[in-house]
Structure formats: structure tokens, C-alpha cells
Amino acid sequence: FDVLHKHGVFDKIVALCPDVAFAKKRLISRTARYTGLTSVLEFVEGTPSTAADKFEGVNSWLAFNADPADIIAQVGAAKAAGVKNIVAVVSSDVDFGPAEAELKDSGVTYTFIRTGAIVDGKEGTNPFVCGEIATGLGADAVVTRDEAVRIAAECFMIESAGGKAFTLQNGDEKAMAYLKKLRGEGKSRQEEIMYAIAGGLGEFIEEVKEVEEKAAAKKEAEDKPKFVSTQTAEERTAEIDALILKGQEKLKARQEQEYIDAAKIELQVEFAKQKWSEGGISDSAEYEEKYLAQYVEDLKERAYFDEDGVLNFVREEDLDQMSEEELAELDAELEAEEAKEANASLAGAKDE
Incomplete structure (x- = not known):
């Protein structure tokens, strides 16, 4: 009755109940007399x-x-x-x-x-x-x-x-x-x-469910491997072999270019020496075209790439002063460097 009275829209409230005494005890609060409820409430038994x-x-x-x-x-x-x-x-x-x-x-x-x-x-x-x-x-x-x-x-x-x-x-x-x-x-x-x-x-439960499903889907997506290969073992082996070959070719091309660049520098020095001599070539481009290939091959005989990929030169005077044992040791070092470069190329291709 207190709840109904608080609406403030009922001028009179009639409590029709089979037991008036019980109803008064259960349904009226202690504050009823202060809220004005008792003045509008009437109990009727029935x-x-x-x-x-x-x-x-x-x-x-x-x-x-x-x-x-x-x-x-x-x-x-x-x-x-x-x-x-x-x-x-x-x-x-x-x-x-x-x-x-x-x-x-x-x-x-x-x-x-x-x-x-x-x-x-x-x-x-x-x-x-x-x-x-x-x-x-x-x-x-x-x-x-x-x-x-x-x-x-x-x-x-x-x-x-x-x-x-x-x-x-x-x-x-x-x-x-x-x-x-x-x-x-x-x-x-x-x-x-x-x-x-x-x-x-x-509606709220559906909204929560949707949010939870989206969160679960996001987590599932995050937990999945970023890439799952569908290749067969044979296809993967063929791909690795192709990458190895590609890596070797790239390394070879880079080293070849370094030989060419180094040979051109030496050619410039030699060109300057012979330019004014009798029968000398006065055009640098002509001189380079004529002797570049020769200088590159000569350079390969007396230069090598170290473990850091740096091109090192061996001077002729140094070779002349070396003993047979030292020359053999140098050859072994050059072969080791070449093998190491090949292995590095292989590893790089696998990583790629």
C-alpha cells in the first residue's frame, strides 16, 4: 500500500482482503501514519x-x-x-x-x-x-x-x-x-x-554474448600461427634449393661487381702511366674497354674476400717474397674463405 500511495494518483485505496487484521500487520509499514497513507486507506474484509x-x-x-x-x-x-x-x-x-x-x-x-x-x-x-x-x-x-x-x-x-x-x-x-x-x-x-x-x-544477454564471441574470435585469430604452409616436403625442398641458388647467384654477382670496381681503379692508374708514352691510348673509355676483362681476371688471381666479405689484395712483391709453404698456406686460406662464403650464401638463402 505504501508503494501505491507514493504514486500520488489515488485519492482512496481500498484493501479488500479475507483477514483484515493480518493484512494490516503485513501490508502497512511503520511510516504509514507519517506519509498520509492511513488517511486514504480503507480495509474491507471479503x-x-x-x-x-x-x-x-x-x-x-x-x-x-x-x-x-x-x-x-x-x-x-x-x-x-x-x-x-x-x-x-x-x-x-x-x-x-x-x-x-x-x-x-x-x-x-x-x-x-x-x-x-x-x-x-x-x-x-x-x-x-x-x-x-x-x-x-x-x-x-x-x-x-x-x-x-x-x-x-x-x-x-x-x-x-x-x-x-x-x-x-x-x-x-x-x-x-x-x-x-x-x-x-x-x-x-x-x-x-x-x-x-x-x-x-x-537484449543485454545477446549483447554480452556478441562481445564475448568477438573477443574469443579475436583471441583465436591472435593465437593462430601467422603463416601455415600448405607445401609438401618436396615442394619445400625445391623452394629451398631455388633460394640457395638465388643467394649464390646474388653473392657471386656482388663479388664480381666489386672485382670490376677494383679493376677500374687500377686501370685508371695504368691509363695515366701510358697515356703520354709512345703508342699509348689517350682515351680512358677505350683503354678500359680493351683491358678491363684482363685486369679483372688478374685481380681474381691476387685478391680474395675475407670472412667479413671485404675484398683483400695480395701484392705481387708479397707473393715473390713468400716461401712455398707460405704460398700453400695462403691458397688454403683462400679456399677456406671461398667455402665459407658458399656456406654463408646457403644460410642466407634458407633464412630468406
Whole structure:
């Protein structure tokens, strides 16, 4: 009754109940005298079937924890008396179909709520879930009494609740997460109930599911190898051989160019020496064209690439002064360097 009175739209509230003393004890809070509830609240002992005349002059009717067998009769009596707003709460199996048919096109706004077993408890101690009537409720479904009272009372003030029938039960951690989301958005208690009746929880669960699926797909993509070869072993071997050959050719071409560049430098010196001599060639391009190949071959005989890939020259005077043993040692070093260069080319090709 406190919840109904706080709406501030009812000039009079009639409590029609089979046990007035019990109803006063359970349904009136200690603050009732301070809120003005007692001045508008009237208790009448009876049931809608035995006190139908009490519907006269009433525009709204709330049937809480009603007997499912009496719903159609109560709806008919309320309709006949001119009641315009009906909210009925039933905590056991019920078919609201006949009652909805009775009110169709009657101008009466109704909300029918099928709850789980009603248990004692304060409002807000558990999240709640509004579901489809067709889906039904599990045998273990329960709802907190004060929560059910609040939701039923708010249905009078929520326009979108009109013409609806839904289930109500305490929710799980998903319902709690949804409730926290709404509160984080600054929604009022009435708005929370409105969104829940409209199926907001289901939409929220789908949104969470979509986010989780996207996160899982992203993680799966990140965990996958960046490249998965579809080659056979034979194809891979052939590819490696081709890369090795390519690496060797590139190394050979680079070294050949270095020999050519070094030979050109020596040619410039020799060109300058012979230019003014009798029979000398005065055009540098002509001299280079004539002797370059010879100088390159000569240079290859007295130069080598060390382990760092640097071209080293052996002077003729140095060779003349070497013993046979030293020359043999130099030849061995040159062969070792050539082998090392070939291996380096092979490794580079494999890496590539």
C-alpha cells in the first residue's frame, strides 16, 4: 500500500482482503501514519466475489497472489463495475488467455503477472527477471514478496506494461549485471522495471554474448600461427634449393661487381702511366674497354674476400717474397674463405 500511495494518483485505496487484521500487520509499514497513507486507506474484509459492490467508483484494481481459478470471475466483476486498470499477480499455474479475451477491446488496461513461489524478503535483495508467459517458469522459481509488490504497483504507472502478460522470478548473475548496467546509466527504479518488462535483459544477454564471441574470435585469430604452409616436403625442398641458388647467384654477382670496381681503379692508374708514352691510348673509355676483362681476371688471381666479405689484395712483391709453404698456406686460406662464403650464401638463402 505504501508503494501505491507514493504514486500520488489515488485519492482512496481500498484493501479488500479475507483477514483484515493480518493484512494490516503485513501490508502497512511503520511510516504509514507519517506519509498520509492511513488517511486514504480503507480495509474491507471479503473477496471480489463476495464484495463486488466495492468495485463501484474504483478505477484501478490490484489482485496480488490471486487464486488462478478466480481470475476470470474477478476480471469480469471489475470490468462490469467500470474499473479501467487491472494488475493481477498469480503465483501458481494459470491460463491468462480467457481473462485477456474478456478484456479485449473493452478499454480496460491490464497487466497479468505469473510469478514463482512468493517468499518473504525485502525489495532489492535479489535481481529479478521478467520473461515470456509461453516460456513458463521452472518448478524451483521464486520471487521476493516486496519485489513482486513493487513491480505490480509500478505497472499502473508504466504505460508499456499495459496489455501484457509476463512471468516474474528472482534472477541470476546475468540479471544482476543488467541491473547494475541500468543503474550505472542513471535509470530510476520505475525505468528498471519498464526495461525488464520490455525484454531488456534478453537484449543485454545477446549483447554480452556478441562481445564475448568477438573477443574469443579475436583471441583465436591472435593465437593462430601467422603463416601455415600448405607445401609438401618436396615442394619445400625445391623452394629451398631455388633460394640457395638465388643467394649464390646474388653473392657471386656482388663479388664480381666489386672485382670490376677494383679493376677500374687500377686501370685508371695504368691509363695515366701510358697515356703520354709512345703508342699509348689517350682515351680512358677505350683503354678500359680493351683491358678491363684482363685486369679483372688478374685481380681474381691476387685478391680474395675475407670472412667479413671485404675484398683483400695480395701484392705481387708479397707473393715473390713468400716461401712455398707460405704460398700453400695462403691458397688454403683462400679456399677456406671461398667455402665459407658458399656456406654463408646457403644460410642466407634458407633464412630468406
